[in-house]
Amino acid sequence: MKRLFHLSAAAVLLLSGAAASAQHFAKPEEAIAYRQSAFSLMQAHMTPLGAMATGKASYDPAAARLHADVVAYLAHLPWAGFVPGTDKGDTRARPEIWTDSARFQQEAVDFRQAAAGLSKAASSGQLDALKQAFSTTSQSCKSCHDAFRHKQSR
Numbered sequence: 001m002k003r004l005f006h007l008s009a010a011a012v013l014l015l016s017g018a019a020a021s022a023q024h025f026a027k028p029e030e031a032i033a034y035r036q037s038a039f040s041l042m043q044a045h046m047t048p049l050g051a052m053a054t055g056k057a058s059y060d061p062a063a064a065r066l067h068a069d070v071v072a073y074l075a076h077l078p079w080a081g082f083v084p085g086t087d088k089g090d091t092r093a094r095p096e097i098w099t100d101s102a103r104f105q106q107e108a109v110d111f112r113q114a115a116a117g118l119s120k121a122a123s124s125g126q127l128d129a130l131k132q133a134f135s136t137t138s139q140s141c142k143s144c145h146d147a148f149r150h151k152q153s154r
């Protein structure tokens, strides 16, 4: 498991290196797909953490650490995909992302901090710490969605 984590961490580090240059998407659809993919992956790793935090699944500290670390890495990715001109098309992004970008960026900063806290809590091996950090992190997801994501696909 440890070895697996190191491998996947290296892969994700490579990815975040790529994220910096991924600013130059050939088409708006690519930027939209990029950020949506990052969010989908985040969701996929938050779900099992949520199950452990609420007692629907038994607590597996090693798995929790892996999921939380992946969420913390992924938390750096979607923002590069919010290039101007990508509020139209197959997206639920609200125009406020660009008209109130200071607030959007603050939400992203707060979220990255919450996700780093989640990773720290998972590495402590304490279920109570994980529960607390999971709750803070999912509130951060929700706070941004309430302000910046359309409720329905348009």
Ligand code: HEC
Binding pocket: 032, 035, 036, 037, 039, 040, 042, 043, 046, 071, 090, 091, 092, 093, 094, 104, 107, 108, 111, 137, 138, 140, 141, 142, 144, 145, 148, 149
């Ligand atoms: C700073 C703002 C922000 C934060 C924080 C955030 N999201 Fe989102 N999320 C968005 C926006 C905006 C979209 C719409 C993207 C689009 O459709 O182009 C989105 C879309 C999504 C989607 C749909 C992806 C798709 O395939 O269309 C999922 C799932 C999702 N977010 C999950 C999460 C989870 C889970 C977290 C927290 C762990 C999170 N998000 C944190 C802003 C945020």
